[in-house]
Amino acid sequence: MATTNNNAPTAAQQQQPETTAMDGLTPEELTAKALSKRYEGLMTVRNKAVKGKGAWYWTHLEPILVRNTDTALPKAVKLRCSLCDAVFSASNPSRTASEHLKRGTCPNFTSSSVSTPSSSSSPSHPHHHHRKRNSSGAAVPSRLSSPHPITVVDPSRFCGGELHYSAAPPPPMLSGGRDDLVPLAMLEDSVKKLKSPKPSHTQSLTRSQVDSALDSLSGWVYESCGSVSLSGLEHPKFRAFLTQVGLPTVSKRDFATTRLDLKYEEARVESESRIRDAMFFQIASDGWNSNLVSLIVNLPNGMSLYRKAVLVNGAVPSNYAEEVLLETVKGICGNSPQRCVGVVSDKFKNKALRSLEGRHQWMVNLSCQFQGVNSLVKDFVRELPLFKSVSQNCERLAKFINSTAGIRNAHCKYQLREHGEAIMLRLPPLHCSSSGSSSKACCYFEPLFNLLEDVLSSARAIQLVMHDEACKAVLMEDHVAREVAEMVGDGGFWNEVEAVHALIKLVKEMARRMEEDKLLVGQCLPLWDELRAKIKDWDSKFNVGGGHVDEIVERRFKKCYHPAWAAAFILDPLYLIRDSSGKYLPPFKCLSPEQEKDVDKLITRLVSRDEAHIALMELMKWRTEGLDPMYARAVQMKERDPVSGKMRIANPQSSRLVWETYLSEFRSLGKVAVRLIFLHATTCGFKCNSSLLKWVSSHGRSHAAIDRAQKLIFISANSKFERRDFCNEEDRDAELLAMANGDDNLLNDVLVDTSSV
Structure with missing residues (x-):
């Protein structure tokens, strides 16, 4: 006889779109509906748990629905502890139970409050015990739940030659407390092994398997470049893990000497081979004002190879930087310096780069565009009155809110109500204050950006504070408070704050793209044009620039500009433009007359005198004929x-x-084109983590220590370049930790949805 599923949807219900039920609802009502659904799901889970079909902690945790006092709509779902009335977030009940109940945070919770399944289930079978299954499927008693191996006999039950066993033998009272249970279980295991010894079936690893595993382990340690501690290899738990998987214990000394030397030699030979195969290369150097300068070799096929690191103390003179660069070139090229077609460097004066370029006419030396675009924000801080007024006003507002107890408490109250969290506004450090000299602008823009973000994210809470009773009492007594209140109530203040924040964010986003995409020389002009267009849109939106922003951008552009930008832009088939006749021609119309002259000058400089007139004739042919449409489309695909x-x-x-x-x-x-097109315009690539930099700084006088650090960085950097993985492990860990809470909420939502079915 067929059964009918009463829960099965009808055909009409299946055809009805799910979004129909949401028609006409506001975002607030949709949020309230989602919260109500979550509350109902939690209540379903709790009701099942109370009946013995769920986790133990639901007996003590009760879901509550918090409603908005103004609209009566649900605004949050919380968990209330029935033992102490404390209220918690409902995002992860199991974590709340572990931290509040199990760890003893709740003053009224005791271990006897937990009702175990064995005490409430199967009452008709007093001799029933939970059993585990061994590998063969046979049931074995759980030692930890019933640690005593001997049947307890009650002498008072002995009569007429019969033994009456106690229904529930009490657990033994051990002198060491519950921590004795594990040693007791180990004792039982030893007794069983002596009674019935069994041959070990563990298959030992072969020598080649052990060597391969240790080689992979050493590669991971070295490629982590200081993130994994060498001393951590001798941690007892890590040694226990190695023993568990059948590997021998390792020595940190062996990893710091013999194995490191072998791994470095392998990486060095591979790197040297790739450099020898390339017809030419570019040198990239970064961090001339930091402790560690990285020297990288960029090859025409897009591959980057780490060459070496130079330890410096603070800023270095230009002639020292030139010596290091020339020594690096000589160490690679020997007697053929023409193979090095240029240098890209950051925090190294353009004048020194041009001087180096003048002595070697075949080289194209560039300043890092990531640093150049980032310097725009420093220019804004130094030169724009708007930045100075906004920073001073925001600092005054933050000091007023943070330093006045009543105002601070009111601000926290409204932040909790509006955003679910309470934070203090981040003030810039004293040594980076906007009231200081213009030389401090270099270190000020990041703290300023953080302050602006805090003010904008708390805008609603700040405005509510100014109408709070606590603030009104302060306003009556303090004229500074009245000035701050008037400023907060002025729409012009918020427009300027948003404008400065948007401008910094715009420039930072452009710099981030340059860093991630590893900007090439031919991309420089289009990106600066894109930046100009975005700033023009920004000015028309906020109407606070007064034309000064454009002037600052143009000055910074002229400082960063190199004739190779225009030449690479013209010679790269990627930027060819299709005309009305169907030809793909170089974009000369996008250049200014001065930039067209720069193209001619650069090309004649990069070829011999005998070839100069031939190169210019070929340039005219390229300008009028361009590239075959089929090949041009293939390049631009x-x-x-x-x-x-x-x-x-x-x-x-x-x-x-x-x-x-x-x-x-x-x-x-063509000789000029192939040398220009692959050139990088940024030095971005490998980043050392802070732990290694700190270690290098503290051991800078030890030759052996620096030698090991050089090898470690060399192995790690080339491995990252091979995988094209340019992320810093520390940044990746920070992102992972920031995502953890969201993942917990997602998993908990899935749990509630499945439990309510």
């Missing part, structure tokens, strides 16, 4: 990046390869 989801060039090497193959008729111009 894009595909979606599976990781970021953005559209990217399908084959970034096509621009250079077209010149070396299909455009081989341009012999002189």
